Amino acid sequence: MSKDIQIVKRDDIEIRIIRPLCISAATCVVFAENTFDLDEDNIAIIKEGQWDRLEKIVAAAQSCPVLAIEVFHKGEQLWPKKS
Secondary structure (H helix, E strand, O other): OOOOEEEEEEOOEEEEEEHHHOOOOOHHHHHOOOOEEEOOOOOEEEOOOOOOOHHHHHHHHHHOOOOOEEEEEOOEEEEOOOO
């Protein structure tokens, strides 16, 4: 994991956390507790192990007030939506 961006790919899902944007709101943890957690600095991280369903991961990303989480499925960016 780089200091600024954590990128984890599993199967056909890729999640990116832009760490400098994270404000420790922890809504991602509430929406997808099997996928997200906070580290010792209270910055969001992507967990090891079994992730939540894709719908829950996207909802968690959408709940982030600063758009610090990006979600891709089969190479398509699901969140945030590209205009």
